[in-house]
Amino acid sequence: MQPTRTRWFPWLVAAVSIALVVGSVSLAGGFAPADRHARVPVVATGEPIETRNWRIVVHRAVLTDTRPGGGELPEPVLRLELHLTNLSDHTRDRPRLGVVSLDTDRGIIEQADWSAPEPRRVDLDPQVPRRVFVDFPMEDKEVSVLIRTETESWSYADAVATEALGEPVARVQPRIEDERGVR
Amino acid sequence: MTDSGWRSVRGRLALGVCLVLAMTLVLARPDPDRDRFTVVRTGADGWGRTTAFDARIERVGVTTVMPARVDGDPVPTEQRWVVVDYTVRAHRERLDANRLWLITAAGDRYAARPEFAGLGVSLLDAGFTGRGTAVFEVPPEAIAGLTVRVGPLHTDRRPWDVVVEHEPTIEQVPAGTAGEPVVEVTR
Numbered sequence: 001m002q003p004t005r006t007r008w009f010p011w012l013v014a015a016v017s018i019a020l021v022v023g024s025v026s027l028a029g030g031f032a033p034a035d036r037h038a039r040v041p042v043v044a045t046g047e048p049i050e051t052r053n054w055r056i057v058v059h060r061a062v063l064t065d066t067r068p069g070g071g072e073l074p075e076p077v078l079r080l081e082l083h084l085t086n087l088s089d090h091t092r093d094r095p096r097l098g099v100v101s102l103d104t105d106r107g108i109i110e111q112a113d114w115s116a117p118e119p120r121r122v123d124l125d126p127q128v129p130r131r132v133f134v135d136f137p138m139e140d141k142e143v144s145v146l147i148r149t150e151t152e153s154w155s156y157a158d159a160v161a162t163e164a165l166g167e168p169v170a171r172v173q174p175r176i177e178d179e180r181g182v183r
Numbered sequence: 184m185t186d187s188g189w190r191s192v193r194g195r196l197a198l199g200v201c202l203v204l205a206m207t208l209v210l211a212r213p214d215p216d217r218d219r220f221t222v223v224r225t226g227a228d229g230w231g232r233t234t235a236f237d238a239r240i241e242r243v244g245v246t247t248v249m250p251a252r253v254d255g256d257p258v259p260t261e262q263r264w265v266v267v268d269y270t271v272r273a274h275r276e277r278l279d280a281n282r283l284w285l286i287t288a289a290g291d292r293y294a295a296r297p298e299f300a301g302l303g304v305s306l307l308d309a310g311f312t313g314r315g316t317a318v319f320e321v322p323p324e325a326i327a328g329l330t331v332r333v334g335p336l337h338t339d340r341r342p343w344d345v346v347v348e349h350e351p352t353i354e355q356v357p358a359g360t361a362g363e364p365v366v367e368v369t370r
Contacts, residue, residue: 091294119255121298126291127322128262 040146040168049170050087051149054095057083058145059131061174065181068133069118076180077113077135078102080145084132086124094122094132096150098165102136102143112136139180145172220335220344231333231347236278238333241268241314243351245326248358249299249318258298259358265319266356267295267331271304272312276338280307283317286348288328293319304368313368326353 043049049056060081065073082100086092094114102109113135116122122132151166225231230239244266249258271280281303285293295303295317304313321329334346 089290090292119258119298121296123294123297125293125296125320127325128320 040171043147043170043172045172045174049147049172051095051099051147051169052152052166053086053088053092053150054099055085055087055129056095056100056147058147058172058174059083060177061143061145062177062179063139063141064179066179068115073135075137076139078138078140078143078176080134080136080174082132082134083129084124085129086126089126091123091125094124096163096165099148099150100134101146101148102138102140103146103171104138104140104143108146109136109138141176141178143176145174146170147172220346223345223347225347225349229349231349233334233343233345233347235274235276235338235343235345236280236334236336236347237272237274238347238349239270240331240333240349240351241270242354243267243329243331244354244356246356246358260320262320263323263326265321265326265329265353267317267319267351268314269304269317269331269333270312270314271307271333271336273307273309275309277309278307279337280304280313281315281317282334282336284332285319285321286330286332287321287325289325291325292332293321296320307368311368311370315367329353 043058045058045060047057049058058080062079062081063076064079065076067073068079080100084095098108098110100112114122115133115135117131117133120130122130124130124132146168147170149166149169150163152161152163154161223231223233225238225240229241230237246264246266247260249260249264249266251257265285267283267285269283271278273280281295281300283295283303287293296319299316299318302316302318304315307313329351331349331351332346333348335343337343
């Protein structure tokens with residue numbers, strides 16, 4: 001027969017450990033649904049933000065009803081003017097959907113039209129900084145720009161590396177200029 | 184050895200096998216950046232010959248301003264325009280011949296600029312030869328050691344897993360005088 005101390009000691013250690021864990025969690029505020037974007041660092045307009053493949057500078061945000069090359073748009077848009085540098089090792093047409101998005105009262109808006117000052121196209125070469133416009137079909141004045149990085153995973157089945165959208169790395173809260181009606 | 188002893192040994196053996204398997208999978212993972220095609224270098228006559236097509240880089244020039252196109256202005260760059268004149272000859276299948284790349288000494292891959300896509304050869308029928316120009320935008324520090332790559336070119340049925348590579352002599356071209364590019368297709 002084992003000595004009495006040997007029998008109850010592991011239970012005591014386990015109980016104290018559980019109490020310590022529960023106490024620590026409780027002191028830290030307990031469990032709550034995580035706000036995915038609450039702890040994203042806020043970066044000032046004009047400051048560079050780096051993701052896996054891009055250096056992104058949010059230069060300006062403007063409500064406008066004019067195309068970048070001139071001419072009227074059918075509906076006003078919220079236009080971000082970005083300075084983008086491709087940090088990867090090959091030409092890419094643009095960042096994948098969701099790398100640059102808007103956080104609004106209605107949720108995250110990812111769909112946008114990308115363009116570049118005429119006669120340029122958006123296509124982004126490695127290490128070549130480029131000025132681009134991202135038009136979101138909306139007229140909100142209270143938004144923040146959410147920048148997310150990309151992740152890479154390896155598929156043994158297809159023997160290819162695939163990229164996916166990763167976590168937010170920065171939030172920019174630009175002052176939104178209103179140029180609607182300015183010709 | 185007792186039954187429990189054997190069970191312990193078997194458990195550790197299984198763990199060891201799993202660890203070895205996991206390490207093998209990690210180490211055997213192919214390099215995602217590895218090129219998956221055969222490279223054919225251009226010969227003394229300037230041509231690179233493959234089973235599907237032949238390609239020749241005629242001239243490579245560097246400038247800072249591309250001449251004005253129809254109804255447009257000259258296009259300057261803070262980087263460098265690399266202007267590549269090339270010829271492609273299709274053998275027995277129709278090719279999408281407008282796939283050229285510049286590879287830097289560091290291994291970065293630049294696609295031809297879409298602003299000048301009209302200067303290149305696009306679809307090339309079997310038996311025809313096309314001559315065109317591709318324009319790239321590259322940082323000045325990446326010019327030394329550039330390689331021009333033609334392909335892989337796609338046919339109506341499949342991409343060919345072979346490319347032609349050429350290490351060019353690069354000419355300096357005064358701004359705005361890159362010459363009038365010629366796009367022509369001959370039989």
